Amino acid sequence: MTHLAEYDALTGLLNRRAFLQKLDVYFKYAKRYDKQGTLIFIDLNKFKLINDAYGHSTGDAYLKFIAEHLVKTLRATDMIGRWGGDEFIVFIHEINAVPAQKVATKLVNSFCSSEIRIQGHTFTPSASFGLSSIEKHIQDVGQLIHGADVAMYTAKTAGTCGWEEAARK
Ligand SMILES: Nc1nc2c(ncn2[C@@H]2O[C@H](COP(=O)(O)OP(=O)(O)OP(=O)(O)O)[C@@H](O)[C@H]2O)c(=O)[nH]1
Numbered sequence: 001m002t003h004l005a006e007y008d009a010l011t012g013l014l015n016r017r018a019f020l021q022k023l024d025v026y027f028k029y030a031k032r033y034d035k036q037g038t039l040i041f042i043d044l045n046k047f048k049l050i051n052d053a054y055g056h057s058t059g060d061a062y063l064k065f066i067a068e069h070l071v072k073t074l075r076a077t078d079m080i081g082r083w084g085g086d087e088f089i090v091f092i093h094e095i096n097a098v099p100a101q102k103v104a105t106k107l108v109n110s111f112c113s114s115e116i117r118i119q120g121h122t123f124t125p126s127a128s129f130g131l132s133s134i135e136k137h138i139q140d141v142g143q144l145i146h147g148a149d150v151a152m153y154t155a156k157t158a159g160t161c162g163w164e165e166a167a168r169k
Pocket residue numbers: 010043044045046047048049051055056057058059060063084085086
């Protein structure tokens with residue numbers, strides 16, 4: 001029962017609700033004990049075209065592949081969730097904005113340079129990444145998520161597979 005309540009049925013990642021609960025606990029801990037952490041918001045680029053061209057089952061398989069890729073590429077200590085639809089969310093403990101950029105670059109490189117085959121079709125995955133780190137001026141989880149979301153949209157307007165980070169103070 002707990003498993004079903006916490007995990008996304010398609011990808012096996014944490015669902016949005018469970019991710020938010022865990023993030024909220026860690027955020028409070030980080031604020032109290034002056035710890036670091038970075039949130040990464042990920043939105044696939046032009047995913048709708050995959051569904052439209054190859055069908056929902058290929059779209060589902062693609063989403064599963066992305067989830068597995070995130071799990072393989074990141075560390076077991078990182079928190080990975082499906083935000084909904086073609087959006088994913090990652091939280092990395094104990095890093096600030098500068099090393100987080102390296103993680104984002106690693107994700108971008110591993111996503112965008114590979115050709116994958118799903119159900120007989122070849123794809124080059126593409127996604128937009130938005131980063132937001134716990135800093136003094138970030139007072140709650142909502143602000144952290146908002147920063148990552150805005151940064152992700154900035155990345156998306158570039159129209160390529162890439163990352164942007166929230167404004168730092
Ligand atoms: N196969 C499948 N498709 C889904 C699922 N959840 C959402 N979608 C589809 O994901 C698509 C998301 O479309 P958009 O939000 O326009 O995203 P996009 O095509 O990546 O567009 P950009 O983000 O602007 O590049 C929609 O067609 C949804 O129907 C799912 O669980 N499985």
